[in-house]
Amino acid sequence: xxKIGSQDILYYIDAILKYSNYGKAAKSLYISQPYLTQxxxxxxxxxxxxxxxxxxxxxxxxxxxxxxxxxxxxxxxNYAKLLREISDVSDIDxxxxxxxxxxxxxxxxxxxxxxxxxxxxxxxxxxLTEVLPEKSERLTxxxxxxxxxxxxxxxxxxxxxxxxxxxxxYRAVIPRCCDLYQKDxxxxxxxxxxxxxxxxxxxxLTSKGSAIRKQIDQLLNVYKVEPKIIMESTEINTxxxxxxxxxxxxxxxxxxxxxxxxxxxxxxxxxxxxxxxxYFIAYHxxxxxxxxxxxxxxxxxxxxxxxxxxxx
Numbered sequence: 001x002x003k004i005g006s007q008d009i010l011y012y013i014d015a016i017l018k019y020s021n022y023g024k025a026a027k028s029l030y031i032s033q034p035y036l037t038q039x040x041x042x043x044x045x046x047x048x049x050x051x052x053x054x055x056x057x058x059x060x061x062x063x064x065x066x067x068x069x070x071x072x073x074x075x076x077x078n079y080a081k082l083l084r085e086i087s088d089v090s091d092i093d094x095x096x097x098x099x100x101x102x103x104x105x106x107x108x109x110x111x112x113x114x115x116x117x118x119x120x121x122x123x124x125x126x127x128l129t130e131v132l133p134e135k136s137e138r139l140t141x142x143x144x145x146x147x148x149x150x151x152x153x154x155x156x157x158x159x160x161x162x163x164x165x166x167x168x169x170y171r172a173v174i175p176r177c178c179d180l181y182q183k184d185x186x187x188x189x190x191x192x193x194x195x196x197x198x199x200x201x202x203x204x205l206t207s208k209g210s211a212i213r214k215q216i217d218q219l220l221n222v223y224k225v226e227p228k229i230i231m232e233s234t235e236i237n238t239x240x241x242x243x244x245x246x247x248x249x250x251x252x253x254x255x256x257x258x259x260x261x262x263x264x265x266x267x268x269x270x271x272x273x274x275x276x277x278x279y280f281i282a283y284h285x286x287x288x289x290x291x292x293x294x295x296x297x298x299x300x301x302x303x304x305x306x307x308x309x310x311x312x
Contacts, residue, residue, distance in 0.1 A: 007079070009043060010072040011135075012036060013051070013061075020058040028209050030234065043068075080144045095121075095292055100129045100136030101149040102210070104236045108255050109149060109279060117299040121292050132234075133211055143284055147296065151211045151253070153280035162282035163297055169254045170212075170275045172198050172268040173243040180249070180268075186260040188268040195274050199225040202248035204239050207232045215275060216251060253277055 015025035016036075026033040044051055051065035061069055101110065106128065118124060129136065129145060139145040141159050153162040174180050174188070178201045182188060199220055205227075206213045220227050230248040233239050236256055243250035244258070244265055251270070252258070258267055281300045283293070 006072050006075045009039065010069070010076060012039060013065075013069060013072075016040070016052060017059055017061070030207065077142075080142075094123050094125045096125050096127050097292070097296065098127045098129065098144070098146045099149060100131060100139055100145040100147070102133055102136070103130040104234075105149065105151065105279075106130060113299040113303040116303070117296050121295055124292055132209055134209060137282075140282060140284060143287075146283060146287070146293070148282045149280070149300075150282070151277045151279050152215065153278055153282065155211070155214070156280075156282055159285055160282040161285045161287075162280040163301060164278040164280035165301070167272055167276040167278055169272050170251050170270045170277065171254055171258065172270055173240065173250050173252065173258060174198075174201075174266040174268055175243055175246040175249065176264060177202065177246050178249050180266075182266055184262045185266050186262040188266050190269040191271055193268055195219065195270065196223045196225060198249065198251070198268070198270075199223055199227065201228070203227055203229050204231050204233075204242045204248040204250045205229055206236060206239055207234045210234070211277070212236070212251070212253070215277065219275060251275070255279075 012025070012029065015028050016022065019025045019028065022037055023033045026036040029036065040051065047064065047068060049064040050062050051068055053060050053062055110128075114126060118126070129139065131139075133148075133150050136145060136148040136150065137157060137160070140148040141157055148160070150156070153164045156162060172193075174182075180193060180197060180201060199216075205216060208217075228248075231242060233242070236252060239250050240252055240256060240258065242248070244261070246264065254269075260267065281297060283289070287293075289297070
């Protein structure tokens with residue numbers, strides 16, 4: 001077998017089937033197209049069969065591919081079961097709550113409410129899975145995660161219930177290299193810049209697949225703007241540093257702290273009706289919530305209400 005993990009190969013096949021294009025699939029997985037092609041060819045060579053039909057769109061699994069895909073799925077499910085059983089034995093006196101979150105989002109959100117939750121539930125242990133939103137959603141649907149913390153709840157699966165903090169703003173960081181930059185102005189008044197002009201600037205954005213990027217891509221489509229994307233990153237703080245370093249304009253949630261520095265860049269609050277997000281905590285709709293689960297949800301909501309004042 002290939003040294004690539006069975007779980008990774010499963011995700012690779014999922015991406016190829018989703019996009020019917022190796023280049024787009026590789027980009028969504030944050031790997032190179034040649035590497036993705038090499039992995040699939042290596043597996044096909046080892047199995048002496050073709051896994052995916054590529055001669056017409058959309059791509060589909062061959063009959064042999066279906067058998068292999070089922071095998072990979074069973075491996076993933078069995079491994080998840082193994083981890084749960086080991087965890088149950090190791091934490092016999094503790095209740096384990098498994099939470100999925102994007103690392104950069106967790107850095108901001110988790111410290112706001114987890115300490116208070118754990119102070120009233122000392123027999124609970126939090127197990128974090130820090131992955132991209134698509135994987136957290138999938139694991140929550142498969143009951144491999146108890147909760148998923150993310151943003152933009154209107155886009156999640158109907159199999160999941162969620163509660164959220166309400167709508168919050170985005171802000172544009174406009175460096176000196178942009179023609180929208182206004183000298184010595186820290187914060188440009190809301191509503192004074194057309195959103196289409198913001199989208200036409202040199203852009204530094206989060207990578208495809210992130211919740212933020214999905215919203216920006218929707219805006220680009222609505223305003224029919226062909227973006228000038230200078231650089232992408234999976235880390236929101238990297239994007240911010242690049243923008244404040246004068247590489248290009250970026251759009252970030254208001255939860256991300258930006259120090260005012262009018263000599264280098266402006267901060268522009270985007271009208272909430274143009275672009276907004278919500279932070280949510282989601283769980284499978286078949287899950288029966290325990291008192292500890294409700295404490296977690298209430299802690300999340302309480303700190304969300306305290307943190308921001310912007311409503312629907």
